[in-house]
Amino acid sequence: MRASSERCSAMHEHQTFAEDVAELALEQYADKTIDRRTLVKALGMLGLAPVFFKSGAAFGQVKELVVVNWGGPAIKAYQNAFGKPFEKKTGIKIVIDGTGPGAGKVRAMVDAKNVTWDVLDAGVGTALLLGSKGYLEAIDYNIVDKSKVRPEFVYKWGISDYLFSFVLTYDGKKLGDRKPTSWKDFWNVKDFPGKRLLRKNPIGQLECALLGDGVPHDKVYPIDLDRALEKIREIKEHTVFWGSGSQSQQFFMQGEVVMGNLWHNRSNLLRRDTKDRIQWTWTDGIVASGVWSVVKNNPGGKDAAMKFIDFAIGDVDGQIALFKVMSSGPANPKATAMVPADMRAYDPSQPENYNKQVKFDAEWWGKNEIEAFERYRDVISS
16 A cells, blocks of 8 residues: 555656646746736636735634645735635635645545645546545535536546646757658657657656557547557657656757657747747647546535635636636636637637647546556656
8 A cells, every 4th residue: 555655646746737837927927027917817816826824803703715736926816816806705715725736645634534625726637536535525516517617627526727738849940841740740750850858747648659659539548558658668769758847848948859748838938939949739739627626524615615616617817817827728618718819829728729639538547547657657767
């Protein structure tokens, strides 16, 4: 049991997309690329803010929810974006714990019957794994209106909070007139020579390996692990591996790779910063979603946590603010329709981009993540 726990902990050491967007927001604020108001709204959408404590002047008994995400130092960010409007509507205060919703921490809290968290902004694979083991409350769809988000990202133990993609990214200058258009080109080292870049975590990588081996979109899942890993093994000697979003960006900026599998927000930054030298395509991308989840026996009460989630997925203004700062696609299609026309090319939720991609199968990953991680790690480290 201990070995299994250690393997699961190692699996979640890799940076998540949520952690990466927090890092990007802070960098943009420091560079004065965005103003304080924009940062406040965007970080509030993700729950990426410091802890807010109750005022000593509170009157009566104030109910409170602790929402856990990957942190962020912006003062009053979450309070301004969600805290004040949610409290005004429901009377429930929000406190943000920025230490990160790690699976190990959730298990330890629930097992010890000492739960201090209410709502998590988690990866969907993690949420389904925890939920299947009894560590999360099932989402109450009598309270949470699932029609506010896309049906493919509605789960028993989580519901979509934003979208992101893994996309084929390449250095147009290094490759010259010939541009890669699919993962088949990624594996074609003869016609497209040079180093490749893949993630150290198998999520979003095994799918692309199968696409590169000719598997059509609708046959990617259930993933044939043997076939996908053999394809990774085939390209390994031509590949370096990234562990964080900033590292993936650095490999391209330093000219070490000619193409790679990156989060779309990093690819878009590279496009902007290199004046279109680095390019990318939505074709054959893997589009996934972060999810809101509720810890089993949460102290603030299940119903209150569900009310918060319903509020957050309905806040289209907050989702637009998040997209403008960090390229995270809106979970709510109504927000998708409000994205400015000149920014739609960079939004994974726009129909013309969304329909070119494989939809992440969280059910498969929830059941197979540990095995897939261990076998992938063995291949890339051998």
